[in-house]
Amino acid sequence: MTDISRENVSCPDENHDTPTPALSESETASASTSEFSRNKQRKRKYLTSWENKWPWLVYDQDADVARCQMCVKAEELKLFKAEKRHDDAFISRGFSQWTKGPDRFAAHERATCHHEAVSNVAVLEDGHSVTAKLNAQIAEGQAAAREALTIIFTSLHYLACQNIAVRGHRHDDGNFAELLKLRSEDKPSLRQWLAKRNNWTSDIIQNEILEMLAHDVQRQIVSDIEKSPYIGLIADSTTDSDGLEQLSISIRYLHAETLVIHEAFLGMYNSSSSTADALTNAIKDVLLRLGIPFSKLCGHSFDGASNMSGRLYGVQAQIKAMQPKSMFVHCVNHSLDLALQETASDIAVVRNSLAIVRDCANIFRESAKRKQKLKQIADDISVSTETESGQSTFLLSLCPTRWCVRSRAITRMLKCWKAILLAMEELVSESGRGDMKSKIDGLRKQMSKANTYCGVLLRQGLFGPCEDLATALQSEKTTATGALHAAGVLLNHLERIRHEDEFDHLYNQSELDAAVLLMRPVLPRRLS
Numbered sequence: 114m115t116d117i118s119r120e121n122v123s124c125p126d127e128n129h130d131t132p133t134p135a136l137s138e139s140e141t142a143s144a145s146t147s148e149f150s151r152n153k154q155r156k157r158k159y160l161t162s163w164e165n166k167w168p169w170l171v172y173d174q175d176a177d178v179a180r181c182q183m184c185v186k187a188e189e190l191k192l193f194k195a196e197k198r199h200d201d202a203f204i205s206r207g208f209s210q211w212t213k214g215p216d217r218f219a220a221h222e223r224a225t226c227h228h229e230a231v232s233n234v235a236v237l238e239d240g241h242s243v244t245a246k247l248n249a250q251i252a253e254g255q256a257a258a259r260e261a262l263t264i265i266f267t268s269l270h271y272l273a274c275q276n277i278a279v280r281g282h283r284h285d286d287g288n289f290a291e292l293l294k295l296r297s298e299d300k301p302s303l304r305q306w307l308a309k310r311n312n313w314t315s316d317i318i319q320n321e322i323l324e325m326l327a328h329d330v331q332r333q334i335v336s337d338i339e340k341s342p343y344i345g346l347i348a349d350s351t352t353d354s355d356g357l358e359q360l361s362i363s364i365r366y367l368h369a370e371t372l373v374i375h376e377a378f379l380g381m382y383n384s385s386s387s388t389a390d391a392l393t394n395a396i397k398d399v400l401l402r403l404g405i406p407f408s409k410l411c412g413h414s415f416d417g418a419s420n421m422s423g424r425l426y427g428v429q430a431q432i433k434a435m436q437p438k439s440m441f442v443h444c445v446n447h448s449l450d451l452a453l454q455e456t457a458s459d460i461a462v463v464r465n466s467l468a469i470v471r472d473c474a475n476i477f478r479e480s481a482k483r484k485q486k487l488k489q490i491a492d493d494i495s496v497s498t499e500t501e502s503g504q505s506t507f508l509l510s511l512c513p514t515r516w517c518v519r520s521r522a523i524t525r526m527l528k529c530w531k532a533i534l535l536a537m538e539e540l541v542s543e544s545g546r547g548d549m550k551s552k553i554d555g556l557r558k559q560m561s562k563a564n565t566y567c568g569v570l571l572r573q574g575l576f577g578p579c580e581d582l583a584t585a586l587q588s589e590k591t592t593a594t595g596a597l598h599a600a601g602v603l604l605n606h607l608e609r610i611r612h613e614d615e616f617d618h619l620y621n622q623s624e625l626d627a628a629v630l631l632m633r634p635v636l637p638r639r640l641s
């Protein structure tokens with residue numbers, strides 16, 4: 114209190130009710146050197162040193178009053194409870210009774226309204242900083258999540274483009290999980306993300322992302338199809354391993370900018386059954402959903418099954434009823450395939466030799482031991498078993514439906530005919546299952562006959578060029594006129610070789626080969 118009394122200098126005008134302490138000489142001296150200045154009437158003035166003790170004080174020079182900045186701020190922000198009485202002297206009116214200053218300042222600092230103002234302002238300021246911190250944290254989390262999701266998307270995109278299986282036997286193995294682990298080695302934030310329980314890598318989300326990617330590809334294709342003035346439809350159905358009917362739909366269209374014909378696969382669709390009505394409805398539904406109008410259809414092509422190509426109630430007839438301008442084309446490759454199958458089954462020597470080739474390929478392909486034996490013997494007699502791509506599976510099985518891959522299989526078999534015979538002899542002489550031995554022995558006897566070899570060679574001479582045509586017809590670039598022209602070329606070739614000279618040439622060839630391979634007695638191999 115001595116301090117206050119020292120600073121409280123009398124001011125008769127303002128301070129009538131308080132006793133006026135007299136100034137000692139020493140006080141006068143200190144006041145003259147400090148900021149404590151007096152006017153001519155020795156009136157007390159505001160001291161800036163008060164702010165050291167009461168930091169909330171703020172001096173308004175124009176009005177010559179002091180206020181409490183905390184209370185002023187609380188009043189401005191309406192942080193006071195309305196019913197409470199405020200210390201107006203330190204808020205709106207301002208305090209100017211300097212002689213009572215220190216007492217009143219101390220009293221104000223103890224007042225409830227000041228405490229309320231200080232605590233409310235502090236809460237508000239803290240709140241602001243907490244919200245800002247929370248916002249920054251949320252933004253950081255969002256950026257990390259966005260980055261992780263982008264990596265999840267690009268990883269799935271990569272696997273889908275490369276035709277690589279996504280999942281393994283469990284959720285946490287498989288190519289997708291391993292790829293993410295690998296990528297997280299370069300991205301620590303991804304590693305943290307993957308450690309979370311909810312990290313968007315579940316099977317459901319993988320499927321959803323793949324579906325989104327598929328829809329995006331489909332939308333791009335459809336946007337190109339929309340610009341084409343004409344379209345063609347290709348559809349075929351088959352039964353999958355679950356016994357469900359799957360309908361594949363492709364569209365041929367003209368690219369509006371490059372004027373090049375494209376063939377786009379739109380997808381596999383489930384149809385309720387394999388009847389013509391169900392398949393027609395499925396096609397209509399797909400085209401409607403993708404916004405492809407039937408009015409642009411100028412051709413549709415299916416296989417020869419009665420539900421597809423039936424003249425009265427087949428899918429082709431129903432589509433024709435909806436769009437009479439569209440022309441039905443029986444798939445040219447299917448037509449060629451049917452013609453070849455019919456011809457081959459009519460010629461006994463070709464039919465039997467093909468059956469022998471198929472059985473022989475299966476015998477060696479289904480057992481690693483037999484395959485190894487054949488390879489060893491082929492090496493011994495210097496027959497190359499390397500395929501074009503360097504693989505050692507040199508015996509190909511005959512494709513049951515597609516003819517264009519049969520030529521390669523037969524060429525390889527002709528090449529190692531001798532090795533096959535020697536391998537069969539050894540297999541028969543070894544101990545093993547009786548039924549398999551008798552099967553191999555039966556085949557060996559068939560293959561040892563010159564007419565079997567001749568039949569295979571004949572088949573190759575006749576059907577080899579047909580398979581070249583089949584390969585050409587499967588090309589996306591094939592046009593109707595191009596297909597007709599290619600078929601004409603093949604017919605010419607077949608007519609040219611339908612000649613005694615050509616037959617003699619083939620027969621002599623087989624006779625020469627047979628003499629080398631079969632007519633010579635084959636000595637049993639000596640086993641060390």
Ligand SMILES: [Zn+2]
Pocket residue numbers: 169181182183184185203221226227230
């Ligand atoms: Zn205050």
